[in-house]
Amino acid sequence: MRPILLQGHERSLTQIKFNAEGDLLFSCSKDHVINVWFSHNGERLGTYDGHNGTVWTIDVDSQSKYLVSGSADNTLRLWAVSTGKCLFTWEFPTAVKRVAFSDDDEQVVCITEQRMGHQGAIRVFKINGDGDGTNQSEDPLYMFHPIGSKATVCAFSYTPNVIITGHESGKVALFDVSTGNEILNNERAHMDVVTDLQLSADASYFLTSSKDKTARLHDTKTLKVLKTFSTETPLNSAALSPNRPYVLLGGGQEAMQVTTTSLRQGKFETRFWHKVFEEEVGRVKGHFGPINTIAVHPAGTSYASGGEDGFVRVHHFDDTYFRAKPYGDMEIED
Amino acid sequence: MAIPNGSSTSHEDIDAEIDFSDIEEKYRVDFDDGFDSVIVVDDVPIIDQSKLDRLLQKIAKDFSRKGAPIKPEDIFVPWDDAADKSKGYVFIDLRTPDAAAFAVAAMHGHQFDSRRQFKVNRFMDIEHYANMDETYIEPQTEEYQPKEHLRAFLTDPQGRDQYVTYRGDDVDIHWHGKPSQCEIAYSKKGWTDLYVSWSPLGTYIATLFRQGVRLFGGPSWEPQQRFAHPLVKLIDFSPCEQYLVTWSHDPISVPPNLPQGPEYFSPEDEGNNIAVWDIKSGHLLRTFPTSTLDGEDPTAKKQMQWPALKWSADDKFTARVTAGQHISVYELPSMGLHNKKSLKIEGVVDFEWCPHGEKDRDEADKASAAGKTKKARENMLAYWTPEVANQPARVTLVNFPSRTVLRQKNLFNVTDCKLYWQNQGDFLCVKVDRHTKTKKSIFCNLEIFRVREKDYPVEVVELKDTVTDFSWEPKGERFAIVSSNDPNLGNPGPGITIKTDISFFQLDRAKNDFKLLHTLTSRTSNTIRWSPRGRHVVLATVGSSSKSELEFWDLDFGTEDRREGQVVKEEWGSGIQQLGSADHYGVTDVEWDPSGRYLATSASAWRHTLENGYAIWDFRGQEVEKHLLDRFKQFIWRPRPRTLLTKEQQRQIRRNLREYSRAFDEEDAAEESNVSAELIAHRKRLVDEWNAWRAHCKKDIAEEKRN
Amino acid sequence: AERHALQVRRALVARRRELLAELSVRKEKEEASRRAESSRRERDEEAKRAKADAARKELERARKEIESIRTEEAKKLAQNLIKRGGLKVSVNEMEDLSTDSLMRLQVEQLEKEKKELNERLRIASKRIDHTERAYRKEELPLLASDYAT
Structure with missing residues (x-):
């Protein structure tokens, strides 16, 4: 399983995403650039230029038509995937930390940072797919300020108008975006900042990673913690592997905290854990710094990791990965 | 595992959170309700309103003077409204039952003024006395409570060993055996403020609190003894577990209201730092100041020697050195200076007692069984003095208590000496760091005394390099050294790992001298850990930020097939075989279990905070278990006493x-x-649960969509 | 007029002679340069040939050396294997063995040794474990009576 190294970013990666078909891989970075790559060979297809600050977050719709991105330049942008053209720009008082499309591609949720006297806000925009896509409404469909701990990550749940959020305090919660009400929360989901949140295919459960060194699987409906994966380093990202009962975790002590890196050179690892047994099954090393973001191909045939070192590594699983049945013949529902 | 440096952790940091509630719950005296801190003082003057304030002031003052500080507000005075005078008794709330008990003891019969003596009772008792049944009931004879077997841990039917781990605030005692036999034997939060320590034979576990040291033991981990040495930081057991030495950085002070008795410090102990205790009785035997050289600035920070007192192997003597002047030997249990005088030795730097071997103990047992007073082998100690003016440096062997000098050896160009006894007391190795005439470079001589032989022959092994570690094989005739000629030696810096060579030496029976067996070159290992049973040895790179290798070696590989007593001529050093190697990132401590079957390595949060936790390996270097645990601090195997099996039985x-x-x-x-x-089965259950939950989810979502 | 004509003729002849002489000189020169050129070319070719020769020789030598190293290595390998008692061929037969096959033999040998070591370790491990457990088992009654006293 020789990885493909994508060298198109000059600074650390912030988020990577496969499109629904899995043929494209989008990546954004602190170098202000968004790249799109062919996932099968790592060839760069193009870039989306325009942001004037760290691009914190991206998401692509299910038709691979539109891309949204949020940046430290206080803008949310809508792009045409195929032409690389910026179709619309929304401006805010503070940086955009997280964006996500709804299942039907009609809405985008975005989190803006709490800073300089501005409250953190969650906004939902309606995306107008008619015409060339440049005709968007300036104003959000819904907007509210979640009270308490800052939201860091979010995603739409399978219930209309309900989003799942992860917070700085370690809380996860369900919000009704139309009212701004917190429907349900689990204050003690994590003990530290929630760094990533990825949904299962049917959105009925989700995986979070946290600086508290654990990743957890939650029931979307009850927010109950179903599984816990405990590691020994702060985690930055966690991804579910479709069709296989594994979760992929990435992170690492930040460079500042590592006294000497010589021993750990290239040893920042993506950890594979068994989703149901909560046991570690394997590791893939390679990055020269902490892993910031992990994404798995929607068919589960490959995965990519983006690191603090500025590289994206794409791994295509080989046959043995699919043939291996380390836990016998038990059928596990996805 | 090493005891953390006394100054690195302090009581103050963790003071507030220790949870004693379980202990308190257990030992709570069962009063009926919350009045157990209230006392009743009778025969108080009956006064009117105008004198009330003065009376309360005086009572408070009297109580405080006797060591039960109270404020006038704590006193409740029942009032006779008809006469507008007090009723002649008062209630005082002392806040805690302990303080109340103390106040009763201290103030009962107190001469308040010329006519009055206070009569002080607990409030609860008054009620109790009032309701007392006057008929005499034969007291029930208390059933004889057998004391718990303190060595019950040895009687585990599965023959498992125990170890203790200290992580965060949790102290856990584990059983270690086959995978299914590994379980927690006992677990307690906040069991210690600083660290835990086993006694040398494994009988007790000691935990350190702000108030002092406590010993626990037996199958139920009941408290066995306590030693009230406030702010204690370091402890040391005597080899036979009869005595305990404690040290606190803060000089002993004895406030007037502290309890008194043989278990407590008295005013003459004030200002001292070291205390010696009798473990069985809990009595304080003696205290000492931390030694400082005469004329040396006592405020100057100097690495304190610990243990401060060194014990003879039979617990009969303990001794401390006053650098440059003398060694003072104290007799137990009186702790008096033996023969009322120290061993005056000009310039003495350090000394070590000779350990007793199995042979010595067997002989001693036999002698005592036969009731004979046959003179057992005397205790022996070795000390060294440095070069001064025209006098060479010197190592001396002395018998004790006879104080006869057995052997002296002069040494030249000496920078430093270290004394290493083989654990059976067969050999003494003096590692002599020597300098060339120009004092520019350091090399090393090993002066090996063969202590069991007539005239104590000394053999010298000369080495070109600096020797950084030396270790005898337990019960063996071999030793291992770490040597280095790395130019970075002596100026350690971050990221620098010193290159080392490891050499093994063995007593050549034919020539009766120690000969090089084998050298492993260009390693980074800096730590030698012999199995307690000998033969196996682990070389580790400890405390390095870039290397953390473990090498597992067997020095008698392939000889176990031989029948016992059979002598086979074989090539010198041919039995050395590497069994395995491993890596434990950030390893800080390496310890064998008492049986020499397993090795534990740990990365303690006291040293760094990267990947803390512990691992257990077998003697071949195969990982048995590994746990990465945040805030992991300590791992110690529980020691075992000498086996009761005789040589013949074994x-x-x-x-x-x-x-x-x-x-x-x-x-x-x-x-x-x-x-x-x-x-x-476990996995099947997990999968079934998961699949059931998934089915449920799918149904839910389908319903949701339908609506 | 005749004189004049003669003068002209003489002049013509002289000029012709001059021209002829010039021509022959030029021819000579050309001839010489051509000769020099050809001889230079010859020399060059000679040098090139020599160089090629040397290179070939060097190659030959290197090949020979590699060959000799290889056979030397093979010899050493084989001897090593023989010493360890794994190889059942004589030194004479060895000539027929290529380094590759020897290497394979060595790998097999190492594999075998590893297996043997593991097996011996397994036995040793069992022995040590069982001895300790037996000691502890036999110590149990002694501990009970020790407690009783």
């Missing part, structure tokens, strides 16, 4: 090993299939 067992093996093989096989069956 030989018998080895001879019949095949029969034992058959039974054990069966056990092991059953264990293995058991474990895998259990694991499969």
Whole structure:
């Protein structure tokens, strides 16, 4: 399983995403650039230029038509995937930390940072797919300020108008975006900042990673913690592997905290854990710094990791990965 | 595992959170309600309103003077409204039952003024006395409570060992055996403020609190003894577990209201730092100041020697050195200076007692069994003095208590000496760091005294490099050294790992001298850990930020097939074989279990905070278990006392090993299939639960969509 | 007029002679340069040939050396294997063995040794474990009586 190294970013990666078909891989970075790559060979297809600050977050719709991105330049942008053209720009008082499309591609949720006297806000925009896509409404469909701990990550749940959020305090919660009400929360989901949140295919459960060194699987409906994966380093990202009962975790002590890196050179690892047994099954090393973001191909045939070192590594699983049945013949529902 | 540096952790940091509630719950005296801190003082003057304030002031003052500080507000004065005078008794709330008990003891019969003596009772008792049944009831004879067997841990039917771990605030005692036999034996939060320590034979576990040291033991981990040395930081047991030495950085002070008795400090102990205690009785035997050289600035920070007192192997003597002047030997249990005078030795730097070997103990046992007063081997100690003016440096062997000098050896160009006794007391190695005439470079001589032989012959092994570690094989005739000629030696810096060579030496029976057996070159290992049973040795790179290798070696590989007593001529050093290697990132401590079957390595949060936790390996270097645990601090195997089996019994067992093996093989096989069956069942259950939950989810979502 | 004509003729002849002489000189020169050129070319070719020769020789030598190293290595390998008692061929037969096959033999040998070591370790491990457990088992009754006293 020789990885493909994508060298198109000059600074650390912030988020990577496969499109629904899995043929494209989008990546954004602190170098202000968004790249799109062919996932099968790592060839760069193009870039989306325009942001004037760290691009914190991206998401692509299910038709691979539109891309949204949020940046430290206080803008949310809508792009045409195929032409690389910026179709619309929304401006805010503070940086955009997280964006996500709804299942039907009609809405985008975005989190803006709490800073300089501005409250953190969650906004939902309606995306107008008619015409060339440049005709968007300036104003959000819904907007509210979640009270308490800052939201860091979010995603739409399978219930209309309900989003799942992860917070700085370690809380996860369900919000009704139309009212701004917190429907349900689990204050003690994590003990530290929630760094990533990825949904299962049917959105009925989700995986979070946290600086508290654990990743957890939650029931979307009850927010109950179903599984816990405990590691020994702060985690930055966690991804579910479709069709296989594994979760992929990435992170690492930040460079500042590592006294000497010589021993750990290239040893920042993506950890594979068994989703149901909560046991570690394997590791893939390679990055020269902490892993910031992990994404798995929607068919589960490959995965990519983006690191603090500025590289994206794409791994295509080989046959043995699919043939291996380390836990016998038990059928596990996805 | 090393005890943390006394200054690195302080009581103050963790003071507030220790949870004693379980202990308190257990020992709570059962009063009926919350009045157990209230006392009743009778025969108080009856006064009117105008004198009330003055009276309360005086009572408070009297109480405070006797060590029960109270404020006038704590006193409740019942009032006779008809006469507008007090009723002649008062209630005082002392806040805690302990303080109340103390106040009752201190103030009962107190002469308040010329006419009055206070009569002080607990409030609860008054009620109790009032309701007392006057008829005499024969007190029930208390049933004889057998004291718990403190060595019950040795009687584990599965023959497992124990170890203690200290992580965050949790102290856990684990059983270590076959995978299915590994379990927690006992677990307690906030059991210690600083660290935990086993006594040398494993009988007690000591925990350190702000108030002092406590010992626990027995199958239920009941408290066995306590030693009230406030702010204690370091402790040391005597080899036979009869005595305990404690040290606190803060000089002993004895406030007037502290309890008194043989278990407590008295005013003459004030200002001292070191205390010696009798473990069985809990009595304080003696205290000492931390030694400082005469004329040396006592405020100057100097690495304190610990243990401060060194014990003879039989617990009969303990001694401390006053650098440059003398060694003071104290007799136990009186702790008086032996013969009322120290061993005056000009310039003395350090000394070590000779350990007692199994031979010595067997002889001593035999002698005592026969009731004979045959003179057992005397205790022996070795000390060294440095070069001064025209006098060479010197190592001396002395018998004690006779104080006869047995052997002296002069040494030249000496920078430093270290004394290493082999654990059976057969050999003493003096590692002499020597300098060339120009004092520019350092090399090393090993001066090996053969202590069991007539005239104590000394042999010298000369080495070109600096020797950084030396270690005798337990019960063996071999030793290992770490040597280095790395130019970075002596100026350690971050990221620098010193290159080292490891050499093994063995006593050549034919020539009767120590000969190089084998050298392993260009390593980074800086730590030698012999198995307590000898033969196996682990070389580790500890405390390095870039290297953390473990090498597992066998020095007698392939010789176990030989029948006992059979002598085979073989090539010198041919039995050395590396069994395995491993890596434990950030390792700070490496310890063998008492049986020499397993090795534990740990990365303690006291040293760094990267990947803390511990791992257990077998003697071949194969990982048995590994736990990465945040805030992990300490791992210590529980020591075991000397076996009760005689040499002959052990030989018998080895001879019949095949029969034992058959039974054990069966056990092991059953264990293995058991474990895998259990694991499969466990996983099946998890999968079933998961699949059921998934089915439920799918139904939910389908319904949601339909609506 | 005749004189004049003669003068002209003489002049013509002289000029012709001059021209002829010039021509022959030029021819000579050309001839010489051509000769020099050809001889230079010859020399060059000679040098090139020599160089090629040397290179070939060097190659030959290197090949020979590699060959000799290889056979030397093979010899050493084989001897090593023989010393360890794994190889059942004589030194004479060895000539027929290529380094590759020897290497394979060595790998097999190492594999075998590893297996043997593991097996011996397994037995040693069992022995040590069982001895300790037997000791502890036999110590149990002694501990009970020790407590009683």
